[in-house]
C-alpha cells in the first residue's frame with residue numbers, strides 16, 4: 001500500500017543543537033567561562049568594600065591595591081557580562097541558522113500527500129516563530145536561568161558566612177518572592193496575549209469592513225460593524241489596564257521589601273540582645289556588604305521568573321519543530337539505478353541514460369491502476385493505458401475525472417494504491433531525480449517563477465545546461481527576440497511584469513524543452529490565454545514537440561494534440 005511505503009528519517013532538534021555546539025566549541029567554552037567568571041567576580045566587590053570600611057572604622061587607611069581591586073572587579077564583572085551576552089547572541093544565531101537549514105531540507109523532502117495536508121501559515125510559523133523561541137531559549141533561557149540561579153546561591157552562601165540571620169531571612173523570603181513574581185508575570189502575560197488578540201481582531205476589522213462595504217450599506221449593517229469594532233478595542237483597553245496594574249505594583253513591592261529587609265537586619269544587628277547578635281551581629285563594613293548583596297539578590301529572582309516563561313514557550317516551539325521533523329518524507333530513490341537501454345530504442349527517442357530501462361517495455365504503461373487521495377473514494381479504478389514512444393495524444397474528460405491525477409502518478413509524486421505506473425518498464429516513483437529532467441518536460445496552466453534571471457527560469461539553476469541549450473530553447477519557442485530586447489538579455493532579473501502571460505507560457509515551454517526530454521506533459525497550458533496568443537503558443541509547442549512523445553490535457557478543441565482520447569469511467573477511449 002502507498003502509505004506503508006512512506007520513508008521517514010527523523011531529525012531531532014536536540015541533535016541539531018548539540019552538533020551546532022560541538023562545531024562551535026570555542027564559542028560554547030567562552031559562554032561557560034564568561035557565565036562562571038561573571039558570577040564569581042560579582043561576589044568580590046561587596047566583600048572588598050566591607051573590608052575597606054572596616055579598615056576605615058579602625059582609623060587606618062586601606063591599601064591602594066584594595067581600592068584598585070574593588071574597581072577592577074566591578075569593571076571585570078561588567079566586561080564578563082557583556083562578553084556573555086555577545087557570545088550568547090552569536091550562539092543563538094548559529095543554532096537558529098542550523099535549525100532553519102534543516103527545516104528547509106526537511107520541507108523539500110516531504111511527500112506530496114504530506115505537503116497537501118500542510119497549512120501554509122503553520123509551516124511559516126515553524127520556520128519563523130518557533131525557531132525564534134528556540135533562539136530565545138539560549139539567549140535568555142537556560143543559560144541565563146543557570147547564571148541567575150548560581151548568582152542567587154553564591155550570594156546566599158557568602159551571606160551565610162557574613163550574617164547567618166540574613167541568610168535565614170532570605171531562605172524564608174525567596175520562595176514567597178518567587179511565587180509573587182511568577183503570579184505577576186503570568187497575569188501580565190495573559191493580559192498581553194488577550195491584548196494582542198484584541199488588537200489583531202480590531203486591525204482585521206478595518207480592511208474587512210472596507211472589503212464588504214457595499215454589502216454593509218445594502219443590508220444596513222453599519223451600526224453592527226461599529227459596535228463590533230468598539231467591542232474589540234474595549235477588550236484591548238481592559239487587557240492593557242491589567243498589564244499596567246501589575247507593571248505598576250511590581251517594582252514598588254520589590255523596593256519596599258528590599259527596604260524592609262535592610263531595616264530589619266540593621267535593627268536586629270543594633271539590638272543589645274546577645275542571642276540575636278549571634279545571628280545578626282556584624283561590623284560596619286559587613287553591613288555595607290550585606291546591603292549591597294540584598295539589592296543584588298532581588299534582580300535575579302525577577303529574571304528567573306521571565307526565564308521560566310521563555311523556557312516554557314521554547315518547549316512548545318521545540319515540540320512543534322520536532323513534530324515537523326517527524327513528518328513522512330517522499331521515498332528515497334536509488335541513485336545507482338542507472339544502466340542504459342537506449343540502444344534498444346528507436347532513433348527518435350533521447351537517451352534515457354539514467355534509468356535502468358527494459359527495451360521491450362512500452363514507453364508509458366498504466367497497468368490496472370487504482371488510486372485514491374488519502375484512502376477516499378478512488379479517483380482512478382483499474383485503469384489501463386499504454387503510450388508508445390513517439391505517440392502524441394490529448395486526454396479529454398469531464399472536470400474531476402482524474403486527468404491531472406494521471407500526470408501526478410506519471411511524475412512519481414504519488415504511488416498507486418494498486419497496479420503499476422511504469423516508464424520504460426521502471427516504476428515511475430523509482431526514477432532517480434537526476435534522470436527526471438531528461439525524461440519529462442512538464443508544462444502547467446501557469447508559469448511558476450523562481451527568484452533569479454531569465455536564464456535561471458529556463459535552467460532552474462542546473463549547471464549542466466549550457467548557454468547554447470538555453471538560447472536554442474528560447475529560439476524554438478520564439479522568445480529569443482523578446483529576450484534580446486531586454487536590458488540585460490538572459491541575465492535580466494525576472495519580475496512579474498517582465499513578460500506578457502503568453503510569453504510566460506512560452507518561457508514555461510522553453511524550461512521544459514531545454515533539457516531535451518523524451519516526454520512532454522502538457523496540462524491545460526493554454527487555459528488562461530486568448531485565442532490569438534493560444535495559437536502563438538501552440539505553434540511554439542508544435543516545434544518543440546517534433547519527434548517527441550507528448551501527453552496533453554485540454555478542455556479546448558483548439559488545443560488538442562495528436563490523437564484524442566477521453567478519460568471516462570476509469571477507462572481511456574479513443575475519440576478520433
Ligand SMILES: Nc1ncnc2c1ncn2[C@@H]1O[C@H](COP(=O)(O)OP(=O)(O)OP(=O)(O)O)[C@@H](O)[C@H]1O
Nearest residue numbers: 116373374379397398399400401402403404405406
Ligand atoms: N491533492 C489532492 N487531495 C485530495 N483530492 C484531490 C487532490 N487533487 C485532486 N483531488 C481530487 O481528485 C479528483 C480528480 O482531480 P483531477 O485534478 O485529477 O481532475 P481533472 O480531471 O484534472 O479535473 P480538471 O479537468 O477540472 O482539471 C477531484 O475530485 C479532486 O477534488
